[in-house]
Amino acid sequence: MALCSTFCPRIPTYLRAKPISSFPSNPLFSLSFKVYSSQATDASSQDKFTGRVGFLGLGIMGSPMAQNLIKAGCDVTVWNRTKSKCDPLISLGARHGSSPEEVAANCDVTFAMLADPESAIDVACGKNGAVSGMGPGKGYVDVSTVDVATAKLINGHIKETGALFLEAPVSGSKKPAEDGQLIFLTAGDRALYDSVASLLDILGKSRFYLGEVGNGAAMKLVVNMIMGSMMASFSEGLLLSKKVGLDPNVLVEVVSQGAISAPMYSVKGPSMVKSQYPTAFPLKHQQKDLRLALGLAESVSQSTPIAAAANELYKVAKSYGLSDDDFSAVIEALKAKSHNTA
Numbered sequence: 251m252a253l254c255s256t257f258c259p260r261i262p263t264y265l266r267a268k269p270i271s272s273f274p275s276n277p278l279f280s281l282s283f284k285v286y287s288s289q290a291t292d293a294s295s296q297d298k299f300t301g302r303v304g305f306l307g308l309g310i311m312g313s314p315m316a317q318n319l320i321k322a323g324c325d326v327t328v329w330n331r332t333k334s335k336c337d338p339l340i341s342l343g344a345r346h347g348s349s350p351e352e353v354a355a356n357c358d359v360t361f362a363m364l365a366d367p368e369s370a371i372d373v374a375c376g377k378n379g380a381v382s383g384m385g386p387g388k389g390y391v392d393v394s395t396v397d398v399a400t401a402k403l404i405n406g407h408i409k410e411t412g413a414l415f416l417e418a419p420v421s422g423s424k425k426p427a428e429d430g431q432l433i434f435l436t437a438g439d440r441a442l443y444d445s446v447a448s449l450l451d452i453l454g455k456s457r458f459y460l461g462e463v464g465n466g467a468a469m470k471l472v473v474n475m476i477m478g479s480m481m482a483s484f485s486e487g488l489l490l491s492k493k494v495g496l497d498p499n500v501l502v503e504v505v506s507q508g509a510i511s512a513p514m515y516s517v518k519g520p521s522m523v524k525s526q527y528p529t530a531f532p533l534k535h536q537q538k539d540l541r542l543a544l545g546l547a548e549s550v551s552q553s554t555p556i557a558a559a560a561n562e563l564y565k566v567a568k569s570y571g572l573s574d575d576d577f578s579a580v581i582e583a584l585k586a587k588s589h590n591t592a
C-alpha cells in the first residue's frame with residue numbers, strides 16, 4: 251500500500267479539535283481517521299490517508315487532480331470513458347481500472363469528476379458503475395458539479411452498499427486544479443470527510459464541511475450562478491466600452507483597481523478583448539450550472555431574474571457552437587450581428 255507523502259499542515263494547532271471516535275474496524279482508516287465533535291469546517295490532515303485511491307473522470311479538472319495525487323505519492327487507479335486520457339497518468343505510475351466498478355472494488359476511496367448529473371449518475375449507478383464495487387469500509391467522493399437531487403440519489407445508492415459518501419464539488423478552475431489550489435465544498439459523511447482530509451489538502455487550498463448531502467451542491471450552484479452572471483455583465487461592459495470609443499483594455503485595468511475587482515476579470519479580460527477563449531471552464535458547463543441553479547432557486551421560490559437572463563445568453567452562445575470554448579466566450583452572444591449574418 252502506498253503512502254501519500256505530502257502533508258500540508260495548513261490548520262493551526264489551536265483550531266484542531268480532539269478526536270472523539272475512530273473509524274469502525276477498517277484498518278485502512280485506522281491510522282488516518284478522526285471524528286470531530288464541533289461543526290468547525292476544518293479537520294486535521296495531519297494523519298495521512300494511506301489507502302488506495304480511485305479516480306473516475308479525467309477531463310480538464312480530473313486529470314490534474316489525479317496527477318497531483320500521484321505526484322504526492324498516493325496509490326492511484328484511474329478510469330475514464332475515453333481510455334486514452336488515462337495514458338499520461340499511467341505513465342506517471344497510476345494503475346488502470348477497466349470500469350468504475352473495478353476501480354471502486356480495488357480502492358478504499360474513489361473520487362469522481364464527471365461532466366454533469368447524467369454522467370455522474372451513470373458512472374456511479376449505471377452498469378458496471380462504482381456502486382457495484384462499493385461496500386463497507388469504502389468511501390465515494392463525488393467532486394463533480396451536480397444538483398442537490400443528484401447528490402442525494404448517488405448518496406443513497408452508495409450508502410445502501412454500506413460505504414460512506416461525500417459530495418465535494420470544487421471552486422477553482424484548470425490552473426487551481428493544476429496548482430493544488432482548489433476550494434472544496436463538502437457535505438455528507440463527516441467520517442469520510444475526516445479520513446480524506448489529507449487528500450483534499452493535496453488537491454486544494456481550503457475545504458468547507460457544510461453538513462448534510464445536498465448542501466455542497468447547493469453552495470457550488472450559488473457560487474457559479476453568481477460567477478455566470480458576473481461574466482455576462484462583464485461582457486456587456488467590455489462591448490459597451492468599445493462602442494463608445496473607450497479602450498476595453500483600459501476598462502479591464504480600471505476594474506482591477508476598484509471595488510469590483512475580481513481575478514476572473516483580470517485573467518480573462520485581456521483574451522476576451524482579443525476574442526480568444528482558451529478553455530479552462532467550458533461554456534457548456536457554466537450553462538449547465540446556471541440551469542441547475544435556476545432549478546434550485548425555483549425549488550424555494552427565490553426570484554433570480556439576473557441569473558435567468560444570463561442563462562439565456564449562455565444558451566445563445568451554445569447555439570453558436572461555443573460549448574467547448576471557455577465560458578468567457580459568452581461575450582460572443584452579445585455580438586449577435588456578426589453571428590446572424592454568418
Ligand SMILES: NC(=O)C1=CN([C@@H]2O[C@H](COP(=O)(O)OP(=O)(O)OC[C@H]3O[C@@H](n4cnc5c(N)ncnc54)[C@H](OP(=O)(O)O)[C@@H]3O)[C@@H](O)[C@H]2O)C=CC1
Nearest residue numbers: 307308309310311331332364365369395423424530531535
Ligand atoms: N473546468 C472547470 O473550470 C471546472 C469544472 N467543474 C466541474 O467539474 C466537472 C468536470 O469538469 P471538466 O473537467 O471541466 O469537464 P470535461 O468536460 O473536461 O470532463 C468531463 C469528464 O466527464 C466524462 N464524461 C462525460 N460524459 C460522460 C458519460 N456519459 N459517461 C462517463 N463519463 C463521462 C468525460 O469523459 P470523456 O473524456 O470520455 O469525454 C470527462 O472525463 C463538471 O461537473 C464541471 O462543472 C468544477 C470546477 C471548475
Ligand SMILES: O=CCCC(=O)O
Nearest residue numbers: 395421422423474531
Ligand atoms: O465550476 C467552475 C468554477 C470555475 C472557477 O471557480 O474559477
